[in-house]
Amino acid sequence: MTELSDELLVAYVDGQLARDQSKAVERVLEQDEVAAQRVEAMRAAHTRLEAAFDAMLADELAAMTGIADDPVPERRQSAFGLLRRGGAIAFIGGAVCLLMAGAVGGYALRAIPDPSGLTPQARVPVVTGASTARDWQDDVIITHTLFGRDTFSVGLESQANIDLVRFHLGNLVGAEIQIPDLGTRGLTFKRAQVLERQGEVIVQIAYLPLKGEPVALYTRWDEGADTPIALSRSDGMAAAQWRQENLTTLLVGDMPDAAMEKLAGYAREQIAANNSLSSELETPLSAAEARATAVDPMPAEIAGETVPDTDQPATLAGDQ
């Protein structure tokens, strides 16, 4: 009987073997009850370690932001249920980013907390008055600048069922949320999550191009008549805003204005046509796949003012 080393079994449990290697291990496990039990024990240990590391990170976030000191509102709890495990961290991370953006944005990014001045139990200063002086779009754009490819490079199993994600997001916002299919614009859906600003829910729907920085839709409940697309630029980011079916959407990305206008028009059309991604159409990349594509070896070059209308992936990137 083939003997499997612990290292090989660990790599199998960690999901870091090639597909044919995994299948070979599975064939052996079918015949070797002892090894199969060992794998199960490793899986259990793996889960415990992940839970412990998540708890440690939540502890660090609480120490630095004081978030855990506040009572968790019911809505946030349900978001935790939705985005549990990796998603919970993403949720907290988003909240921290928004808080930090609120803290520093009022000073045009000049008063960023100095990491080198960190002291035990130090808290990132949150200037509550600063964010109230700006509108939510500014906060969102500042927050968006904190997201890089790596932010969305880890796939979340909890988001594999996009229909379920949309259902929960819709419950939180109070309206049906569309996750437009932007695949023909070279953008792959990565994650949808909830951010909070002054108790208000903002849904972030993030996409990654093949190269370059993420692009995201930020949507919030905003009752009123539909409005046309309005372009703006802030902190190096292009943004397009419109209201559609009582939801105001802000599309943010690092691209030329013309490309942003076309992309926003396309996204709006997709939402109007109810052409949302569903579980059958699209699944976020696995962690391994995402890691493999996480490195952007080239500076973000201009993909051109034109965004191709073909099915070929496009690159959306910086300014000219």
Added chain:
Amino acid sequence: MVQREKAGDSTRLKLVSLLPRLRRFAGILAGDRAACDSLLRTACQAMLADSHRFQRGTPFDRWAFAELYAHWLEALRDHDDPIAQGRGDGTLFLAAFSGAAKSDGEIVATVGLLAKLPPQQRSAALLVYGEGFSYEDAALILDTTPQTVIERAARALSAHIGLTGPSEGAAGQGAPVASLYPNQRQAS
């Protein structure tokens, strides 16, 4: 133009967003809160001062984690008894993650067992299971080989197999630093 890519604030901004993760890594390496924050402060100062060394195209988190690890290793080498430094007090380790230790008993037990592992095994486990790095990326951070990362992760995982309750994870004396020199630098 993309301000965050050309301005010196880019590194600072990214570091701020990474701070919780870096602090967890520093705690895993240093083993107690005071040493953790000292290590984090030193490493962040160096990263801000040497931000020009960051090469675009490299995942920023991987670079920052590698810098932090390098600083920890450097501090160890300067110590009179470096090998013993990893043998920290398990109680201090638990105290460093006191918030996590307030969780359920299973997490307390797991954190207690982590306290008993050598820092290199703890860090390999964190990078692979906590951060989701591939073996290759974890190896780049720890300046070692992917095979070594697998071996360390396997040992860390094996230590947690059969963990059944909080009592088994009671904090005690930690383990010594396994090696001061990563595999790639060892004389053959």
